[in-house]
Amino acid sequence: MKIPESILKQVEKPGRYTGGEWGEVIKDPESVDVRFAFCFPDTYEIGMSNLGIRILYNILNEREDVWCERGYAPWADMEEKLREHNLPLCSIESGTPLSEFDFVGFSLQYELCYTNMLNMLDLGGIELESAKRANDAPIVVCGGPCTYNSEPFADFADICLIGEGEDELPELMDIYKKHKAMGFDRAAFLREVSHHQSMYVPSLYDVEYNEDGTIKSFTPKFPNVPAKVQKRIVKDMDKAPFPKNLVMPFIQTVQDRIVLEVYRGCIRGCRFCQAGMVYRPVREKTPEVLNEQAKILADATGYSEISLSSLSISDYSCIEKLTDELLSWTDDRKISLNLPSLRVDSFTKELMDKISTIRTGGITFAPEAGTQRLRDVINKNVEKADLLRACRVAFEGGKTQVKLYFMQGLPTETDEDLEGINELAESVIDEFYATPGRPKKSPQVTLSTACFIPKPFTPFQWEAQCDLEELQRKQKYLMGKVMNRKIKYNYHDAKVSRIEAIFARGDRKLCRVLLEAAKRGIRLDGWEEFFDYDKWMEVFADLGIDPAFYANREFGEEEILPWDNIDIGVTKAFLLRERHKAYEEKTTPNCRLQCSGCGANKLGGERSCCPKA
Amino acid sequence: MLPESVNAVKTDIKVRVKFSKTGSLKFISHLDLNRTMQSAFLRSKLPVWYSEGFNPHPRVAFTPPLSVGVSSLTEFMDFKMVEEVEPETIVERLNASFPAGLRASLCYAPKAHFRDIKWSLYEIKFELSGKAPENIEEKTKAALSADEIFIEKYSKKGEPKVVNIAQGIRFCSSSLDGNVFTVNVKLSCDEMAFVNPKYIAEVLEKAMPECFAGAENEVCRMEVYLADGETLFS
Incomplete structure (x- = not known):
């Protein structure tokens, strides 16, 4: 049952709900054995931009016995209409209520979407708690990076898939x-x-707690249920299925282009970065395969932009060859190349020329910290000179705008480090004026800071997040230092970062909090207009759960962590070693220079730079 | 001397395509329709002319935009090609690249200008919310043929303004089938006197609230006409 047109006429952007896009897969429900609703717990525009879902949508639909459809969180106006008319949340393709599917899958990309998942289950007519689901109710399966710590939503997921799907x-x-x-x-x-490897069923484990609230034990309920769940990886990325067809949204989405996944993993090992750890080992695709895939996608989609995707594109070992091969045909086809996530130390004129032939505008780098000392603490392995050199290349190439990303509240950070952020921006402005052949326009540096969030499976997983007042003080402090009108300073809402920190390191006790939050109508937290910090704090207070226990407490090195039951390949011993090196301000060379023995090589992987296990 | 680009030499192959926009496409705004066309062009691999510059894109002109929620059997778009291609092939290749809901039917070299389109014929199907009066057809004709038809419009600032839209409405026919009441009406799409089809529902609701209040309706543009309201645009 599709949403009635009378409702579609009353909501914003009805194109979010209608389906009918180019590339959408329609099957006869009678002809398949399994019906799968692949849900993204945020709006259509965000969900349609997710590469993982696009890959998995294709893999499932290539099977004749499965029909995979899509579902998204309705915007508030649509939710109101659905509730008013007592209509269930349905899949896009066939308009089938979520409750009628065999599987309802959620891709969990960020902590703030947990409440959306609960709201979608509720709207879809599915019991929120897995324990209450009937035998024939849909199986709720969660995937995505958040499942590396599934504990805060363990009560709601029947299965969590750990790793690559x-x-x-x-x-x-x-x-x-x-x-x-x-x-x-x-x-x-x-x-x-x-x-089965990497399939975590939370209900098959018992958790006991110590008096101080930390975990005492985590035990499988049955002898043959594994105590540790090991993540899954695709061993050979060249052979990994890739979507030969994409659903082409009618309305503008966040990532409105071909996303060509160049490699998985990252050789760097920044100590705050979860992606850099959980996607190890590095596994590259060959330029030949990538070029072929890009052509197929350009034919199939009609997108006019290709974005080379990876955690750090300039670290790809064949970047020259790949960009040359792509550029040999993309210009003729009016397709532009886009290289996000550039590192300053590998940003060259050659690379710059390849992207600037098509696009003007600014360039973005992420030094992450304002002083060399702090960059060493976080193992960013980037020097001020690298940044200035990269900026000079950009200015010579006609750019005038530089955007710099930083983190505030990093372990050991002092006000001097914050001041360093502004000084770095000042140096970039100076570099602009010192560049012969710079553009005639005046330069602009935008500083964008996020708050540090300690994430599971990082060397900083034990660290406390600064409390809210301190995070806000840091933001004000830097604001006070930025005097140059050519420097703009933006920062993330510290309250949002605190909620993220709470759930990032949460345990199963937080399931109650999510359930209560959902009951009180908390959802769409990723959207400024709906995020309500005070409402969240009320939930915590009413349930007698201290949010600071999760966000602002330094976790003990001996403590059983909520995510210790998951094996990502990288060992806890390595993370601990890295943590200690951080405090000694010692860096670790990248994987290509020297293996640091993180442990991920035991998972195998082709075209990685790991020694054989 | 710089070689002249291929594009610069032949940019005068103008093409007009007639197409329909139905199904889920009716909820797609004009801007998004444009984006959808751009990707369909790339998929079709037709030798479409692209603008020069940093962000090359085909220049496509469309018939006056439809309101969101309105479908159409008669839309036109004009664009340029850099090579001659058989009209049938253009139609065929576009259709192979169009999502369901877009369908090209004709292709030819344009003559009339889009700015000469002044009237649209709409078919409005109402699912009546109550019992229709005996003389519903007469009453409809009277309501839509009056000399003064006042509706409340809102300015961009949100201020209400009462406007007489009678000059922009030409009633054509109506028919009742069960509780489905169909009205065919020509509405002005002149920039200065544009009448949104949603006003027809408002006018009829005022005239016969017993069956039009809260009645669902579907609107479809059937044809477009020149200034006399009689000569079909092509």
Whole structure:
């Protein structure tokens, strides 16, 4: 049942809900064994930009026995209409209520979307708590980076898929089909699922707590349920399935271009960065395969821009060859190249020329910290001279705008480090005027700062986030230092960062908080107009749960961490070693220069730079 | 001397395509329709002319925009090509690249200008919310043919303004089938006297609230005409 037109006429951007896009997959529901609703717990524009979902949508739909459809969080106006008319949240393709699917999958990309997931389950007519779901209710399966610590939503997910889903999801479909044929028994199905690598079934574990609220023990309920769940990776990225067709949204989305995934992982090892750890080991695709895939996607989609995606594109070992090959045909096809996530130390004139032939505008770098001392603490391995050199290249190439990303509230940060952010910006302005052949316009440096959030599976996972007042003081302090009118300073809302920090390192006790938050109508937290910090604090206060226990407490090195049951390859010993090196202000060379023994090589992987395990 | 680009030499192959916009496409705004066309062009690999510069894009002109929620059987778009291609091939390749809901039917070299389009014929189908009066057709004709038809419009600042839109409405026909009431009406799409089809529902609701209050309706543009309101635009 599609949403009635009378409702579509009354909401903003009805194109979010109608479907019918180029590339959408329609099947006969009678012809498939498994129906899968792939949900993104945020709006259509954000969800449609996610590469992971696009990959998995294709993998599932390439199977004749599965129909994968899409679902998104409705905007507030649509939610109001659905509730007013007592209509369930439905899939985009066929308009089927979520409750009628075999699987409802959620891709969890950031902590702030947890409440959206609950709201979507509620709107879809599905019990929020997995324990309350009937035998024939949909299986709720969660994936995405947030599942590396699934504990805050453990009560709501039947299954969490840890790691990369390309092989995992089809395997899960096969297990399901087998059980469906035998007469489906939910408990038996979940038990079998738990025996497969990377498939974590939270309900099969008991957690006990110490008096101080930390975890005392984490034990499987049955002997053959694994105590540790190991993440899954795609070993050979060249052979990984890639979407040969993309659904082309009618309305503008965040990532409105071909996203060509060049490699997974990162050789760097910045100590605050979760992606840099959980996606290890590095696995590259070859330029030949990438060029071929880019052509197929350009034909199939009609996008006029290709974005080379990775955690740090200039670290790709064949970047020259790849960009040359792409540029040999993209110009003729009126397709522009876009290279996000450039590092200052590998940003060259050659690279710059390749992107500037098509696009003007600014350039973005992420020094992350204002002083060399603090950059060493976080292992950024970038020097001021690198930044200035990169900026000079940009200015010579006609750019006048530089955007610099920083983090505030990093471990050991002092006011001197904050001042360093402004000084760095001043130096960039000076560099502009010292560049012969600079553009005639006046330069602009935009400083954009985020608050440090300690994330699971990083060397800084034990660190406390500064309390809210201190985070806000730091922002004011830097604001007071920025005097130059050519420097603009933007910062993230510290309150949002605190909520993220709470859930990033949360345990199962937070499930109650999410449930209560959902009951009180908290959702769309990623949107300024809906985020309500005070409402969140009321929930914590009313339930007697201290948010500072999660956000602002230094976790003990001996403590059992909520995510210790997950094995990402990288060892806790390595993370600890890195933490200690941070305090000694010692850097660790990147993976290509020297193996630092993180442990991820045990997972294997082609075209990585790891020694064989 | 710089070689002249291929584009610069032949930019005069103008093409007009007639197409329909139905189904979920009716909820797609004019701006998004434009984006959808650009990607369809790239998929079709037709030798479409692109503008020069940092952000090359085809220049496409469309018939007057439809309101969101309105479908159409008669839309036109003009663009330029750098090579001659058989009209049938253009239609075929566009259709192979269009999402369901867009359908090209004709292609030819344009003659009339889009700015000469002054009238649109709409079919408005109402699902009546109550029992229709015996003389619903007469009453409809009377309501839509009056000399003075006042509606409240809102200025960009949000201030209400009462306007007489009678000059911009030409009633054509109506028919009742069960509780579905269909009105065919020509509305002005002249920039100065544009009448949004939603006003027809307002006018009829005022005249016969017993069956039009809260009635769902579907609007479809059927044809577009020149200033006399009789000569079809092509």
